[in-house]
Amino acid sequence: MKKLLSIIITGIMALSLMTGCTGTQEQAAEPQNKLEAVKAAGKLIVGTSADYPPYEFHMVVDGVDTIVGFDIEIAKELAKGLGVELEIKDMAFDAVLAGVGTGMIDLGVAGINPTPEREDAMDFSDVYYKASHTIVVKSENVSQYSTEADLVGKVIGAQTGTLQEGVAQEIEGATVKSLGKVTDLILELKTGKIDAVMLELPVANSYANQNEDLDVADSVVFEKMEGGSSVITAEGETELMAAVNEILAQLIKDGKIDTFVADATMLAEQVAE
Missing domain, CATH: 3.40.190.10 (Periplasmic binding protein-like II)
Known part of the structure; x- marks a missing residue:
């Protein structure tokens, strides 16, 4: 009887240890930053303002209203590079800026220019495109x-x-x-x-x-406008931003962004016809 009781107690202790280990593993698996959260979710949520051709705009493709543009192609490459699916959220431009801070979106890709005021509230990637x-x-x-x-x-x-x-x-x-x-x-x-x-x-x-x-009126030049377009994240998301910059650098090196711009410009011209 004592032997049976000893076996039962030993079994309960072992089960408790296993439960404790499982709890520790689950706790360790919690995402520690936005990059880990994106990969855990298997989805990258990108905010844009699709009224800005050729960056991002609406176009009917095979009878379906679709958001296209070179920013969208860049967003696709970012999701691909992170190994996750892409979800595009169309919103007002100022909502894109606010959305990374509130967590509504993971990234903002909308022809966004860095400014000192914005840099106080969010983080900017390396510039991927410049335009006058x-x-x-x-x-x-x-x-x-x-x-x-x-x-x-x-x-x-x-x-x-x-x-x-x-x-x-x-x-x-x-x-x-x-x-x-x-x-x-x-x-x-x-x-x-x-x-x-x-x-x-x-x-x-x-x-x-x-x-x-x-x-x-292309002879009108605005000297104060500098910087170019960047991707934005919530402030302090250094891991996600590092991954974004790595992907952007490769796209620039491979000449893909120039191709995206040219293709999107042609699409925008088709919409105009």
Whole structure:
């Protein structure tokens, strides 16, 4: 009887030890950072603002509304490099900036320019693409704009939360109208409610190609706009950012980003036809 009791006690102790080990293993498996969390989930959630061709925009593909653009191709490569699936969330640009901090998205890929203010609130990858900035105006008025000074006294449209919005606000004597979507700004321009929309040159060209009554005043140069486009993460996610930078560096080295830009520009032109 004592022998049987000893065996039972030994079995209970062994089971307790096994349970304790299992609990320790489960605790150790908890993701310690965003990179581990993404890999554990098997999915990378990327926020974008799909009204910014050729970066990201809507296009009907095989009868289905699809978000395309060179930022989207970059996002696909990031997910592939991390070994996970990709989920794209379309939102307003300022929501993309806020989304990495709240955890709604893992990365923001939306033609985002680094600024000192933004760098205080989020982390930026190495720059993957640079473009100049200009304005879109009505074709009948394009000859009126040759320098930044010609915008004094005008109503300038800019997307909320963008670098362009900040620069427009610094033009003395100009009034700035900010909206969340570029498409809404273009409508305001076409209906005469604003005089110009400030955009990156590839985006400006895309909207001008889509609208016969609009043109790009490409002689207007904004000296204060620098930096280029980067991917953003929540502040302090060094492991995820290191992985992003490694993938971006390889894409740049292989010339893939140039290819993505060229292909996306062609797609944007098809939408305009």
